[in-house]
Amino acid sequence: RYHISLPERPLEMTNVVTNSLGAFTAGAFLSCGSMTDPNKEYHLEFVLPCPQLEEPFSRILLAIGVNAKMVLRKGMPVVYLKHSEQIEDLLTFMGAQQGTIDFINIEILKNVRNKANRISNCDMANINKVMLAAERQIKDILLIDERMGLDALSPDLQQMALLRMDNPELSLKELGELLDPPIGRSGVNHRLKRLQVLADSLRTQS
Missing domain, CATH: 3.10.28.10 (Homing endonucleases)
Known part of the structure; x- marks a missing residue:
């Protein structure tokens, strides 16, 4: 008590x-x-x-x-x-004014800790989401490389494929910032979707 x-x-x-x-x-x-x-x-x-x-x-x-x-x-x-x-x-x-003050201080500390935990859990969920997406994308790229070679890709898709292979932990936004010239998240997503469509097409041919 x-x-x-x-x-x-x-x-x-x-x-x-x-x-x-x-x-x-x-x-x-x-x-x-x-x-x-x-x-x-x-x-x-x-x-x-x-x-x-x-x-x-x-x-x-x-x-x-x-x-x-x-x-x-x-x-x-x-x-x-x-x-x-x-x-x-x-x-x-x-x-019990001092008890009230102590109670409020504990409540504030708990709220701060809970907020920090929620942020941490959210960050972890986002990291897991990025890693799962990257894993699927790398499988597509490896399949393309095996069936037709990355040299057969257009320069923008080849650059995107190599960058994703070298940086599986990065988000779409971070990948876009590494491109030359840099592009936004939607641009990176569009290129990766094109690689996915190509990989799916190669799968249907097997």
Whole structure:
């Protein structure tokens, strides 16, 4: 369980009712509440001592803008939160401002890591896509070389074939930048498609 430090006087507010609710909620958390390490998941809960307390306690949380969920666990009512914004609001209301700051910092770090992972996964997928396409293209070029020789190709297709053979890891854009003169991605794709059509024609002749 994740440790949250609560002050002896949860919140200094001029509104007596609001301050009392904050103190009461903080006391309830100290007696029957807990929070999972936010590095793992977002989950804060109160395990109430009897079912009769579930409805009034939920109403108290609702009064401070927190819409909690309820589940029975071993016959005991558990009021819980899983949305990070609501957990932050409740921690602040209970006077655990430092806990709120720590929670937000962890949330930001997790979001940054998740974004980095998504970018990394996307990059890996793109690399795999390039390699699979290059493998097919090289098979076509090898077939053309075997059946008729690359010298029989037009200068632009011969240049494209040799460049792809020497650089299987490069994207179409990168291949185009190596050509003399350089051409765009669509131009490279057009030349490789012409090589593919020629290779398919040779396959049908076998």
